[in-house]
Amino acid sequence: MTQSMRPYRSVLYIPGSKERALDKARGLPADAIIFDLEDAVAPDAKDAARATLRAEIDKGGYGDRAKLVRINGFDTMWGNADIHAFRGADIDGLLLPKVNSALDIETLAEMIADVPIWAMMETASGVLNARTIAAHPRLAGIVMGTNDLVKELGCRPGPDRAEIQTALQMSLIAARADGIPIVDGVYNAFKDEAGLRAECEQGRDLGFDGKTLIHPDQIAIANEVFAPSEADLDLARRQIAAFEEVEARGEGVAVVDGKIVENLHIVTAKALIAKAEAIEQREG
Structure with missing residues (x-):
């Protein structure tokens, strides 16, 4: 599956x-996995974790889901070894943590040539x-790290995350300007399904491609919320059909459900x- 078509719900x-956990992940319905060598691994376990993860990835079995490795920053004592x-x-x-500028992406790009870079x-x-980070030619995607950002x-932040909306939207606008995927930050209360659903819906409405998750039990809600609903798809199909009909008559505007449908709406529908x-x- 190509990068442009791959879902990141x-x-x-x-x-x-x-x-x-690495073995269990092979059977989980997540669209993508971030194999974490940074925050999730204690300092004295970094070297062993690196070797364990490389061995598990070499075993394969993760299907066509996206596989991202969050390395330690190259300004740490473990970053260079992770990259190698x-x-x-x-x-x-x-996935490079705590990216501050495009120079960070360029530095990593010079260290490794055959792997896409996420920030x-x-x-x-x-x-x-x-x-400028999103515009770097080697950047393939962005992950919001909302916990560190809040810190x-x-x-x-309250339930509506108004306090970090500017940061979320600035990052999203940058990603969209360069046509790369961007996923929202984690929802920490992994047993709070209603709260997770609300935050997923907010992220979807803002324009994010999906959400980062900290527990397998969160996958189903994210997959549901960030997927087009049957109602969305029905409307999209009717918009396309109506527009093709008026276009065949040499006209440029259709009406569906009492609303104007122009070419820009057809691009979105498709x-x-x-x-x-x-x-x-x-x-499948």
């Missing part, structure tokens, strides 16, 4: 140090430089149908 963090360990691995990207947007500097900003087809292929 559910992106699950899995600790790189836990062999049992995954040269030639069957992965879809290295964690989780610092104030990163958000302010989101446009750095010193804010206390993209929605393509997303549904990619999800069907992923799940």
